[in-house]
Amino acid sequence: MKKDLFTFSTQEAETLGIECAIVLAATKDLTTSSSTPNEIARSLKQKIPFLEEQEILTHLKRLIDLKLVLSEIDSQIEKPSAKKNLYKLKLPGINSSSGKRKLDYSWVPSIQAFEVLGMGNINKEFIESKVNEFKMYWLEKNQVRDNWNVLFVDFIRREWVKENSENKGLPVCIDKNWSPSSDAFDILELANVSKNDALKHLKEFILYWKENGTALRSWNSKFVDFVKRKELIGSYEEKDDKKTNRHNEPGEFSQKFKDRTKDDSWAENLEF
Numbered sequence: 001m002k003k004d005l006f007t008f009s010t011q012e013a014e015t016l017g018i019e020c021a022i023v024l025a026a027t028k029d030l031t032t033s034s035s036t037p038n039e040i041a042r043s044l045k046q047k048i049p050f051l052e053e054q055e056i057l058t059h060l061k062r063l064i065d066l067k068l069v070l071s072e073i074d075s076q077i078e079k080p081s082a083k084k085n086l087y088k089l090k091l092p093g094i095n096s097s098s099g100k101r102k103l104d105y106s107w108v109p110s111i112q113a114f115e116v117l118g119m120g121n122i123n124k125e126f127i128e129s130k131v132n133e134f135k136m137y138w139l140e141k142n143q144v145r146d147n148w149n150v151l152f153v154d155f156i157r158r159e160w161v162k163e164n165s166e167n168k169g170l171p172v173c174i175d176k177n178w179s180p181s182s183d184a185f186d187i188l189e190l191a192n193v194s195k196n197d198a199l200k201h202l203k204e205f206i207l208y209w210k211e212n213g214t215a216l217r218s219w220n221s222k223f224v225d226f227v228k229r230k231e232l233i234g235s236y237e238e239k240d241d242k243k244t245n246r247h248n249e250p251g252e253f254s255q256k257f258k259d260r261t262k263d264d265s266w267a268e269n270l271e272f
Helices: 010-016 018-029 037-047 053-065 072-078 111-118 124-129 131-141 148-163 182-190 195-199 202-212 220-245 257-262
Strands: none
Touching: 010 018, 018 037, 018 053, 037 053, 111 124, 111 148, 124 131, 124 148, 131 148, 182 195, 182 220, 195 220, 202 220
């Protein structure tokens, strides 16, 4: 590179300012035995004459404070055995977020991921068969993460549960011989619906969804909701039926409006 040319990154210019970035670039190939900022500034003035010496000195002091340029005295304190150089450019440290990255086609699960999944008795062949599916999903997402192995472990665990279910985790239409699980009855018991009362609605439930043709991964939650609605409607019908046959609630009329308008018994004992 020619001595009268300076290059610096846009990041340096945005952070430090253009003039300060120029001073930093000029120090990179400066060779002198000067040890004070004033002497360094005078030497830099010859390389960048378009800046005033005081401006150069101001920018130089700032760079020294930021540890981007180290004076001869500072370098001796930090490294006694090092050669006496006028300055030393300090490169930026590694970013703590450098572990985050997008998933690429070359990614493979770590050995630790296989070991963790193996502890759950998930066989290696099944894990390897799901790698491409996992990669295809996250390649489409195009996200930056630092925990791809953790995400992979969670994904495999879910897929393993589906694999060991009756329908392999795929949606299926309801079968005429379908019956709710014990968990479904337990949930209904919490809603004060007994198993016998729930089974009264089973045939209607199967008939409705068999004709509907909908396919679901699990029918238990649908059955629980169906029974709850049926029992709620039944409780209202029972309540209305008791009102009609036994008594009226306070504030309700015992006669229809038409009959009430024809009733003049209230005036029988009035004297005019």
